[in-house]
Amino acid sequence: MPASLPLRPSAPLHGLSAVVTGGSRGLGLLIADELVRRGCSVTLAARDAAELERAAALLRQRHPGAPVRTTVTDVRDRKSVADLFRQTAADCGGVDVVVADAGIIQVAPAETVGVAGFDDAMSTIFSGALHTSLEALPYLRESAAGGRLALIGSVGGLLAVPHLLPYSCAKAAVGALTEGLHVEAARAGVSVTAVHPGLMRTGSHLHAVFGGDRRREFAWFSALAGTPLVSMDARRAADRIVTAVQRRRVRLVLTPAARAADKAHGLAPVLTARLSHVANALLPAPEGEPELRPGIDVEPAAPRTVGERLRSLGSALNDRAARAYNERHRTAQERAQP
Numbered sequence: 001m002p003a004s005l006p007l008r009p010s011a012p013l014h015g016l017s018a019v020v021t022g023g024s025r026g027l028g029l030l031i032a033d034e035l036v037r038r039g040c041s042v043t044l045a046a047r048d049a050a051e052l053e054r055a056a057a058l059l060r061q062r063h064p065g066a067p068v069r070t071t072v073t074d075v076r077d078r079k080s081v082a083d084l085f086r087q088t089a090a091d092c093g094g095v096d097v098v099v100a101d102a103g104i105i106q107v108a109p110a111e112t113v114g115v116a117g118f119d120d121a122m123s124t125i126f127s128g129a130l131h132t133s134l135e136a137l138p139y140l141r142e143s144a145a146g147g148r149l150a151l152i153g154s155v156g157g158l159l160a161v162p163h164l165l166p167y168s169c170a171k172a173a174v175g176a177l178t179e180g181l182h183v184e185a186a187r188a189g190v191s192v193t194a195v196h197p198g199l200m201r202t203g204s205h206l207h208a209v210f211g212g213d214r215r216r217e218f219a220w221f222s223a224l225a226g227t228p229l230v231s232m233d234a235r236r237a238a239d240r241i242v243t244a245v246q247r248r249r250v251r252l253v254l255t256p257a258a259r260a261a262d263k264a265h266g267l268a269p270v271l272t273a274r275l276s277h278v279a280n281a282l283l284p285a286p287e288g289e290p291e292l293r294p295g296i297d298v299e300p301a302a303p304r305t306v307g308e309r310l311r312s313l314g315s316a317l318n319d320r321a322a323r324a325y326n327e328r329h330r331t332a333q334e335r336a337q338p
Contacts, residue, residue: 013246014039016145017092019084021075021132022102024051025326026202027152030238031099032068033059038242040097041067043088047074048331055326067092075102075128081135095139097245100132101152103170105204107221108211109286110165117211117292121166126173133181133192140190147190150245151178155198155258159265159272162280163217182250191248195241198258199224199231203322206299207331209292213284218298220283226317230257234321296330 018035022028023044032042036059044059046052052070059068069091073084089095103125106113129151140147156164157171178194185192205222225231232255244252253259265272322328 011145011246012039013097013242015041016096016143017041017043017088017094018097018099019043019045019088019095019136020099020101021045021073021081021084021128022100022152024048024055024070025207026204027197027200027234027238028099028101029055029058029325030202030234031101031241033062034238034242035097035099036063036066036068038246041069041092043069043071043084043092045071045073045075045084046102047072051326051329051331054329058326075100075131076123078131078135081128081131085135085139089139094143095136095147096143096145097148098132098136098140099150099152099241099245100129102128102132103152104167105164105208106166106211106292107163107208107217108292109163109284111286112211112288112290113166113292114290118166118169121170122173125167125170126177129174129177133177137181137185137188137190140185141188143190147185147188148193148245148248149181149185149190150193150195150241151181152241153178153194153196155196155253155255155261158196158253158258158262160276162276163283191245193245193249194251195244196251196253196258196262197232197237197241198253198255198261199227200234200237200254201226201231201317201321202234203319203325203327206294206296206322206327208295210295210298211288211290211292212286213288214293214298216284218295222295222299226319226321228317231255231317234325294330296328 018040020028020032023032024046032044035042044052044055049072056068056070071084074080106117151174153175154171156168157175160168182192205225210217237254253262
């Protein structure tokens with residue numbers, strides 16, 4: 001392989017083999033949809049078989065005849081990830097594009113989440129990205145098109161977000177991993193793109209888990225994630241992410257709010273910390289239920305308080321996205337909870 005990236009960084013993706021972890025719903029599903037639209041053969045990887053089949057059916061309905069595969073994969077388990085890439089390479093003649101999007105979101109004060117919650121976030125988000133990267137790279141190095149790898153970070157990894165600290169810590173580690181791999185993998189002609197989205201309307205509030213004052217935590221998170229001036233249309237985000245991967249961009253920060261927060265944290269960290277104090281004062285106190293429950297169980301059937309009514313208004317677009325992007329079903333893990 002050459003010592004530098006291919007000379008045609010924006011070469012079309014048509015005909016390439018792509019893998020998307022966390023591809024069964026939300027942003028991952030939309031990234032997969034965009035890759036299919038651009039002519040890729042796409043393999044969706046996630047833990048829940050039924051969810052994967054629904055996702056594949058949605059893609060086949062939108063793109064009749066498109067080559068879409070599914071593989072049940074737990075990114076926390078390196079052997080499971082190794083099997084994913086070995087089988088994909090055998091079935092598709094190689095692996096050219098990989099997007100690592102698998103993750104979890106825990107919304108609660110740090111003391112409510114506890115050490116086990118931080119461990120879970122690091123295992124799923126960071127170790128999942130690490131396993132995906134290390135197992136994918138040997139195949140990406142063999143790609144005739146020059147392999148492309150993208151790791152989905154977050155603005156939450158660029159600055160710490162109160163009541164999302166496990167997520168922020170894990171995404172910060174993903175950001176560092178991406179930057180380092182970008183430098184090391186370039187020698188083999190593989191590009192590595194760091195993607196740091198802000199809030200997006202994906203419907204993910206239904207599978208995020210909430211602790212402490214669950215209803216209030218759910219209310220603020222789902223409302224912000226669905227507010228147009230703060231959050232981004234997820235389909236537009238997916239288009240920009242795939243374009244960045246195609247063009248081999250080093251880094252992509254999505255949403256004006258995320259870019260502003262990134263710059264403010266770098267230029268004025270003390271001011272950013274003070275603003276975080278103000279935001280934290282508006283969030284629920286660390287009291288209530290220590291057990292974390294998915295938003296699909298916390299979401300009130302009928303808004304009762306003023307805050308819940310405001311949430312239902314602010315989250316209307318996000319609720320619509322949940323129905324469109326395969327977020328309205330409980331996973332097998334969620335169904336198994338007492």
